[in-house]
Amino acid sequence: MKSRGCMKLEDVLRSNIKLSLLLLLLNVSSLTAANYGDCLNVQSYRGVRKIRNGHKVCAKGDKYDDDGRKCTLCFNGHALNRVCYQEHGWIDRVVNKPGKSKHTICYPEDGYPYHKGESQECPEETCTAENCQLPDCFCHGDSPHIDQSERPMFVVITYDDGVYEVNFDTQLRPFYVDNEYEIYNPNGCGIKTTLFVSMDYTQSDKVKAMYDAGNEIAGHTADHGLPSGEDEEDYKDTIDAIDGMKRILLEETGDSRLVNSILGFRAPYLRVAHEQQFKALRDLGFVYETSLISRRLAREGRPLWPYTLDYKANKCDSAYCNHYCYKGFWEIPLNVWKCSNGYYSAMLDYCCVGQNSSTATVDDWFDYFLHNFELSYDSKTPLSFYTHTHVFDFYPNAFPAFIRWLQHISRSYKDVWFVTMQQLLRWMKDPLTHKQMLKKWQW
Template sequence: MFRIYLFLIVLVCQCVAIPLTKCQQGVNCFLPRCFCPTFDHPMNLSDIPQMVYFGFDDAVNSQMANHYDFLFLKDNLTNPNGCPISITLLVSDEFTDYSILKRYYQHGFELGVHSVTHTHINTGDKVREEAGDQRDNFVTQVGISKYDVVGWRSPFLITAGDQQIDALKQLGFKYDVSLIYTRPHIDNDDVWPFTLDYGWPFKCHNNRCPKQNHKGFWQVPINPLIDYTHEFTCAFVDGCAYKPRNEAEAYKYIMDNFYRHYNGNRSPFGLHIHAAWFETKHLRDGMNRAIHSMNELEDVYIVNIKQMIEWMKYPTKLSEIKTFDGLGCWPRDKAFLHILLMVLPVSSLFILVIALLVYVIRKLMFRSRHNDYIALNGKKHMNKLVHGSDDVEM
């Protein structure tokens, strides 16, 4: 009977411990390595910067560059900390002009991987091959360090589930931005980015979501937008069935979705998009107006995905954010730092060598001079020298 009671006690304890397998911030999940899925950030809303990020898919070429230059470069827009606004380019290989890509990287845009072939990549092996090969293209043709390439988006948002995350982690990637979060109601809050330490806890849009735990790997959910009629949702800016018919409607479409975040839970406002949408002039003009309107707000930062995740890992209050390195002026400052780090050791070694040479030369000169003098060893030697004796010991 005692054994039965003991068994029941152990069973109850195990049942009580089961909730601990659910992500609980500050209990079994700690920043910067882990962040639980949530609709409410622990920080006070008034202290949270509204981050806006763009994730552009597909090839980068002169046609698309016209739109990127017009929207993000021509007016030299900066965030409240004085650093240029930034975007993330999720790039596939075919039709990409890597010289243009290099220019954008040097300006401070983030480069993420969107595969080589832009096909259905639905196994871990395919993810590993496509992500690794396209990253290698960045390294060889752009001159970027492979450690700066940390993000992946699946073509057509067709994923490989847990195998995908395993493959990306093995390659050293830090985040995926391929999964859609579906709101229960059109006006509900959007979910914050989170780590997959406890898997994907929401309804799976394509039945290929990661069910296992992947410690420290960030999932940036695609929070659908609401179309300008406020009737339907769409994962991509250019994916809504009802497209804005003029600049005013395009502007309203973007700003209505922005204010859902800005006046809501302050979760990052993600604009997932194909630049071909801007081939229609009034759509590009509407987006341009929206970017300027958002940029005029002192608590709004237009950043790339990697920068946004840095803030997620190290949440910094608005009152202190202007000195937060994660949203700093990169890569200009970073490039300068790299040069400094490369130059300083060389210069230090050079100075050390010169100092040693000077020391050795002075030592040799001293010995040379010393050999020209007689060593006077005591009073006896002094007397012999004074009285003219020439048998003084040397």
């Protein structure tokens, strides 16, 4: 007796061939009508429409207020849905966050929240005190007009990358929120830092806690990556990467004041996305950038002051430097640190300390920190402490040396101020003597 529901092998093959031919005809018809891979009859928040291959539209939500919370990507004829975290838009960068699924950020389908300006050729004339004046312009290589004996000295401590429970509880909060080590500025206020935040492994509530305590939050991209920027086509991806960080932070904290305060940026790995990075920062309303290395300390024995990009720089030590000029946009250079072995590095955690950083003692680390401070103090040029929090995990002796160093400076030098990047620029635009600062700088 024949089993019910069974077919002979040749019948199965014949049916599969017919089905394959039918699907092939349907696919060819679809490709012909939709330009090879376009998606037809896609439900978007603006109704049924066609999506071109490789393009995205905002998806229709399950209810009215869900519209725009998802985006649909057309990939070779397949409509793929993605979750968005801002209404009406998309971004094609995916961010991995601990304990959360992959997600994307949404941008307006009808255009980005920025104004794309035209590139400005650099003036032919040299930057001088006559054609470049504060508060909007400052020449590369110049020093403020205040006499060095009356000039305050600034130390700017910055950290790159993620902010999460461990580094917040052990390294950030004790210094910059609770002031457990009792380190003060000359005006009696606690010290503050600037965090260049990438959203990889970042807990937004910790970022908000740092901001609420008076620290500066700056940009470091959404997922710690930038396009090369070598082509004009990279402009939009650069916009996405830089502004994506702010949009994630806004979605997860709901704090628009925090997000609107983000005016500075540093490129991940210090790999500048060529001219597209400067264009994107200008168009997104950023005020300063700090990814360009200066080796003037190694060449001339004195670091470089911040400067604006109104004119072409006299000397550039980075792998890529801007070819166009950007009026009123500040560059805060990464002045190199001198390592124990005589070499120089822009990020202090890449220096060799003592005989070997892994075996360096607390005294070795303290001497390293203090020597570099003294190199800047000789000219009262700002000392920028560029690092990552994990340096204190890799080199445990560095942490007690760091505490000791900060306490030593705070108690031994009465004209040294620990400031954020924005506070440094505030002073650059309106330079004051140390005595004037004591009267006017209360925060």
